[in-house]
Amino acid sequence: xTPTPERAAGAxxxxxxxxxxxxxxxxxxxLLALADPVRRTIVRTLANAADWERxxxxxxxxxxxATLSRHFAILREAGLLEQRDAGxxxxxxxxRPEFEARFPGLxxxxxxxx
Amino acid sequence: xTPTPERAAGAxxxxxxxxxxxxxxxxxxxLLALADPVRRTIVRTLANAADWERxxxxxxxxxxxATLSRHFAILREAGLLEQRDAGxxxxxxxxRPEFEARFPGLxxxxxxxx
Numbered sequence: 361x362t363p364t365p366e367r368a369a370g371a372x373x374x375x376x377x378x379x380x381x382x383x384x385x386x387x388x389x390x391l392l393a394l395a396d397p398v399r400r401t402i403v404r405t406l407a408n409a410a411d412w413e414r415x416x417x418x419x420x421x422x423x424x425x426a427t428l429s430r431h432f433a434i435l436r437e438a439g440l441l442e443q444r445d446a447g448x449x450x451x452x453x454x455x456r457p458e459f460e461a462r463f464p465g466l467x468x469x470x471x472x473x474x
Numbered sequence: 475x476t477p478t479p480e481r482a483a484g485a486x487x488x489x490x491x492x493x494x495x496x497x498x499x500x501x502x503x504x505l506l507a508l509a510d511p512v513r514r515t516i517v518r519t520l521a522n523a524a525d526w527e528r529x530x531x532x533x534x535x536x537x538x539x540a541t542l543s544r545h546f547a548i549l550r551e552a553g554l555l556e557q558r559d560a561g562x563x564x565x566x567x568x569x570r571p572e573f574e575a576r577f578p579g580l581x582x583x584x585x586x587x588x
Contacts, residue, residue, distance in 0.1 A: 387509075387583065387584065387586075388509050388510075388511065391505045391506070391508055391509040392505070392506075392509050394505055395501075395502050395505040395506050395509065396502075397502065463583060464579065464583070465578065465579030465580070465582075465583065466579070466580070466583055468579075469501065469577060469578070469579065469580055470501065
């Protein structure tokens with residue numbers, strides 16, 4: 361059996377994460393993604409880190425692993441989060457310029473924590 | 475019995491609407507208020523009308539009167555809507571400059587309808 365590119369590239373058996381086409385993300389999805397305080401903490405943490413620096417387990421948020429996975433999925437769907445697997449780790453990047461181009465000013469506002 | 479100022483001023487027996495202190499409105503409340511398409515339609519309608527021009531019954535939205543009242547309450551709580559009674563009518567004003575000062579750019583984004 362030929363390994364899939366995903367399996368060949370890393371040790372993970374997880375499906376590769378799906379990413380949103382930002383042109384297709386509705387404003388509603390973006391607003392709801394940023395309305396949650398845990399997700400804003402994740403976004404703020406990523407904004408203060410280098411791209412791909414943060415693994416999924418490295419966020420200081422008071423939720424279970426399953427809930428955290430759901431938050432990551434919502435952030436991906438909103439076009440805020442890019443993820444890639446590197447061996448056993450899933451690494452994260454905030455899609456800051458892409459999101460800013462689609463929803464000017466919104467991420468700044470969310471990061472300002474009013 | 476002395477009439478309350480509300481009853482003295484108008485014909486309405488309704489309680490006067492309560493308005494948010496915008497300095498106290500959390501970002502979350504603002505984002506959730508604007509995440510709903512019916513509320514964005516109300517906001518857009520008000521943005522295209524003069525202050526106090528629109529009565530509560532004049533919005534073209536496919537919801538019951540009770541649901542519409544709830545939408546108005548959520549918009550008031552988010553600091554987006556000011557209401558006052560004038561005889562049998564309740565008139566509306568978008569708190570555009572106040573909201574803009576608190577959440578710069580957010581209302582523009584909501585009005586752009588991405």
